[in-house]
Amino acid sequence: xxxxxxxxxxxxxxxxxxxxxxxxxxxxxxxxxxxxxxxxxxxxxxxxxxxxxxxxxxxxxxxxxxxxxxxxxxxxxxxxxxxxxxxxxxxxxxxxxxxxxxxxxxxxxxxxxxxxxxxxxxxxxxxxxxxxxxxxxxxxxxxxxxxxxxxxxxxxxxxxxxxxxxxxxxxxxxxxxxxxxxxxxxxxxxxxxxxxxxxxxxxxxxxxxxxxxxxxxxxxxxxxxxx
Amino acid sequence: xxxxxxxxxxxxxxxxxxxxxxxxxxxxxxxxxxxxxxxxxxxxxxxxxxxxxxxxxxxxxxxxxxxxxxxxxxxxxxxxxxxxxxxxxxxxxxxxxxxxxxxxxxxxxxxxxxxxxxxxxxxxxxxxxxxxxxxxxxxxxxxxxxxxxxxxxxxxxxxxxxxxxxxxxxxxxxxxxxxxxxxxxxxxxxxxxxxxxxxxxxxxxxxxxxxxxxxxxxxxxxxxxxxxxxxxxxxxxxxxxxxxxxxxxxxxxxxxxxxxxxxxxxxxxxxxxxxxxxxxxxxxxxxxxxxxxxxxxxxxxxxxxxxxxxxxxxxxxxxxxxxxxxxxxxxxxxxxxxxxxxxxxxxxxxxxxxxxxxxxxxxxxxxxxxxxxxxxxxxxxxxxxxxxxxxxxxxxxxxxxxxxxxxxxxxxxxxxxxxxxxxxxxxxxxxxxxxxxxx
Numbered sequence: 001x002x003x004x005x006x007x008x009x010x011x012x013x014x015x016x017x018x019x020x021x022x023x024x025x026x027x028x029x030x031x032x033x034x035x036x037x038x039x040x041x042x043x044x045x046x047x048x049x050x051x052x053x054x055x056x057x058x059x060x061x062x063x064x065x066x067x068x069x070x071x072x073x074x075x076x077x078x079x080x081x082x083x084x085x086x087x088x089x090x091x092x093x094x095x096x097x098x099x100x101x102x103x104x105x106x107x108x109x110x111x112x113x114x115x116x117x118x119x120x121x122x123x124x125x126x127x128x129x130x131x132x133x134x135x136x137x138x139x140x141x142x143x144x145x146x147x148x149x150x151x152x153x154x155x156x157x158x159x160x161x162x163x164x165x166x167x168x169x170x171x172x173x174x175x176x177x178x179x180x181x182x183x184x185x186x187x188x189x190x191x192x193x194x195x196x197x198x199x200x201x202x203x204x205x206x207x208x209x210x211x212x213x214x215x216x217x218x219x220x221x222x223x224x225x226x227x
Numbered sequence: 228x229x230x231x232x233x234x235x236x237x238x239x240x241x242x243x244x245x246x247x248x249x250x251x252x253x254x255x256x257x258x259x260x261x262x263x264x265x266x267x268x269x270x271x272x273x274x275x276x277x278x279x280x281x282x283x284x285x286x287x288x289x290x291x292x293x294x295x296x297x298x299x300x301x302x303x304x305x306x307x308x309x310x311x312x313x314x315x316x317x318x319x320x321x322x323x324x325x326x327x328x329x330x331x332x333x334x335x336x337x338x339x340x341x342x343x344x345x346x347x348x349x350x351x352x353x354x355x356x357x358x359x360x361x362x363x364x365x366x367x368x369x370x371x372x373x374x375x376x377x378x379x380x381x382x383x384x385x386x387x388x389x390x391x392x393x394x395x396x397x398x399x400x401x402x403x404x405x406x407x408x409x410x411x412x413x414x415x416x417x418x419x420x421x422x423x424x425x426x427x428x429x430x431x432x433x434x435x436x437x438x439x440x441x442x443x444x445x446x447x448x449x450x451x452x453x454x455x456x457x458x459x460x461x462x463x464x465x466x467x468x469x470x471x472x473x474x475x476x477x478x479x480x481x482x483x484x485x486x487x488x489x490x491x492x493x494x495x496x497x498x499x500x501x502x503x504x505x506x507x508x509x510x511x512x513x514x515x516x517x518x519x520x521x522x523x524x525x526x527x528x529x530x531x532x533x534x535x536x537x538x539x540x541x542x543x544x545x546x547x548x549x550x551x552x553x554x555x556x557x558x559x560x561x562x563x564x565x566x567x568x569x570x571x572x573x574x575x576x577x578x579x580x581x582x583x584x585x586x587x588x589x590x591x592x593x594x595x596x597x598x599x600x601x602x603x604x605x606x607x608x609x610x611x612x613x614x615x616x617x618x619x620x621x622x623x624x625x626x627x628x629x630x631x632x633x634x635x636x637x638x639x640x641x642x643x644x645x646x647x648x649x650x651x652x653x654x655x656x657x658x659x660x661x662x663x664x665x666x
Binding site for chain 1 (some may be wrong): 483632
């Protein structure tokens, strides 16, 4: 998939490019609105990531302009100015999602995958994990044909996030940012993810061993799926 | 005491003192006046007698062969007497003496004067009875008293009216610019009408003071807002770099552990920045209040997010919403964060196997939510400062927090006009009481 990254902070643009390229996206980078405007006029992209705070261009104008030449693309707004009105305006103007800086790269990827699934209709939503089947659409875990009802919404969110980033160590911080990211409180170093994982293991163990859910010592958690 | 009351009091007291003094002095004054008047009359009479003697001779009073002359008015209040003087002393006095006239003894004010006529010495006595002198004292006194009282009442009323008029601008300044939550009042400046320079000066000074405070407030908010916005980009770059390095296969696991430590430090910076930004956004009125939500639904959402944190200390959580109501025109995101932070504190500062109770009760026109814990409590000396930014209390030091939890709570509560009361006992627990005014 083709991604256009419009971001005036070169260091950040570079990290986005590295990350997305490693995850098999084809990236182009613009550091200002003028060159971005030229690029969207000529090329077609699947994803356009727009930083609203460009020095030479009003971000929302650029979004409007790009929408004309690239109506099929998915738009994600990235911004450091977390103004509430910007968010509403951006989504009103047809952006698919909105990420306030600072965001986790994994979060960006999961948003992009969610949009892909929605927009491009990927149906492969039942994942086999050992003796379990995880249905990402209906948000249930099934063992021997019966649903494990005790799994809570939060717990399913965690499993789904680990599946999305399968075979990759996801840190506690990345997990808690995904689960509690929007809550503002003054804990910056909580280990409540461990409690969640403990509960998930206990609930699944009653049916079969979830050996695919690995603890990576000192680093985080990982779901292993052989491809 | 109000300035007006003080002025009125002073006016009244000073006038009462004057009246009392005057009333005390009045008899003496009137008496003196009377005596002077009488003496003048006596002397005038004397001069008339002497003039008659000089012009017509002593014979007009004393017939040849007689040695004295006396004349009375019918009620004996005035008499004139002339007789030959044998002593020959020089005499010219006025004094009070008694005289026997016919059968009565009467007190007189008597002028005594001797003169020579026809080579003989004569003594002239003119007397005015003291009764007739004193007769005038009474009416004079009462007239003076009435006039005085009337004048004093008049001046008190005039003083009162004038001080009312002149102090009115001060009252307006106090009422509209200084009282209660009106200070500092950042509304538009409306000059108070007055011709008194001092009040104009006061009015203007207060206005300038408020402007200074307002611009300082504004600058502080702008600074916090700008600073936290500006910090977001570098934090974002660092976070992306750490995440990308973490993914590198060539980076050894022990280095990744250190990367995570860096990420944790960065998280702290991120949390502080996000929190400050939130507070500044609340204070800049950037949030809408358009949501409606029932208390039970809101608390249930908080519970769903936070219940995992109860496990660690084996805490029990009781939700007792006795009267469920719908909160209207609120910001759900903010209220969620308010309750989340309070319940989170109740968890963080609780003891093993402790309890947390959340109650919702309707009390008259108010709705009250109590969040009660069995935690370490807050000492009385710390209570006034718990809502201050970055104030970390001693007992909170072992916690991973930076002292912005309660400031968030305070900002959100202020934004929604929710009153917060805190009751706490060290070692027993705390109760945070949120009072929603339903009117």
